[in-house]
Amino acid sequence: MRHLQPFSRKRVRRSPVIRRLTGAGIFLLGPFLLWQVSAQFFPPLVVASPAQTLDALWRLLCSPDFLNGQLLISLGRIAMGLGMAIIAGICLGIAAGLYRPVRLILEPFRWIFTSIPAVVVVMVAMLWFGMGTRMVVSIAATMLTPIIYVGVVEGMAAMDKELLEMAAVYRFSTAMRIRHIQLMAIAAPLVSSLVIATGNSVRIVILAEVLGAIQGLGRGLAEARTNLDTPQLYAYVLLSLLIVGLVESGIVRPLQRFSEKWRI
Template structure:
């Protein structure tokens, strides 16, 4: 099994090179007005930090992503904990959960624009509303996976609420919450950028829409690449180490 990891990395590297080659060939075929080449995109990306509005747009997007993902995950986790402990509350929230997960994000964007107008409140509201159900579902699933015999034992030994949460529920929640955090963070970036494209006056999405309207192909692809690098940085530098740390209790002890 240990030999599979280097092999998979080589194939991933090959896949990335093939994507770059395809990008280059497609850009040459479509022309600079429709698609910038990888080198043109990199050149434009290096120049982005020196532009006057870069800090404004980047800072606005990062703040919205932090608030949207943080509040959405916190809301979904809190409701999931309570619903996992109370079947009545779980049944009460089920129609709302289904409604939010079934509603297309574009519909939520349109409604949020009517309610909040343009700006950060609208973007954060959309992110929270779209991300909370996923965290809720994974939290409830983890709560229901706890062994009933362990819960009975905790009742016999008169475990308090904090002891149950720490020793029974948290270990059961590590796997689903790790996956939910990864999905929520990556999805949160996409939601924020989409909302900014459709109805914001600042942010990376606004910069993307502005580059599209001025036919700045290199700038458009530069912002897109910057967003992709942000998602990659969050996943590999923050979320994957967090997942490994949360899953340490599942690793077998070595003699």
């Protein structure tokens, strides 16, 4: 039994990793097979095969014009729009959580910007800002701020009132209240909102670039559609998914695990 105990522990420790790898393999293999089968039944103009798509993606990544004129520009716009949304959403969310009149004033704006279609905002922003980075970033920040705002407001509403009373009794400073009570309350909802906002940021930026930009991934996507270059069109879609996946797994998920440990 003594010799079997270490083996059983290793098996228990490895089983979650094996399950995750198996789940990821099934998740990737299923759509890949469906994609491959669809490419056999539909003409190449409609469905590009995985091999054609990967070849087009590799050619894009090896092109300096694509890297400098499209990819880096779009990544910069995504970062600026998301960063502005995070700052505005946190500030407005904390103010709305602390002061009910502020929340009542902001609620109609929150409802409008979460209900209006993104394409309508793009059309209006094109009239106000013209075509270019300023227009794309302003749209991304406008559409993403309510997502962050809602998460912060929910965290502030769920804040433990007894902790606030204790802080008042022991005369906590403003910095201590923010560090030990407010930030801990909004950490988990904020990170959850950030996960949603990250995916939406790529979608909104590419949509804005398709309709009103002369550079960026959206512009390349529009050109591939105009030229009926289906493999390149699929390559842009795949690249967009990869960007969201890399940002979420490399930045957002570690931040989420850190916030959970911090709360504990």
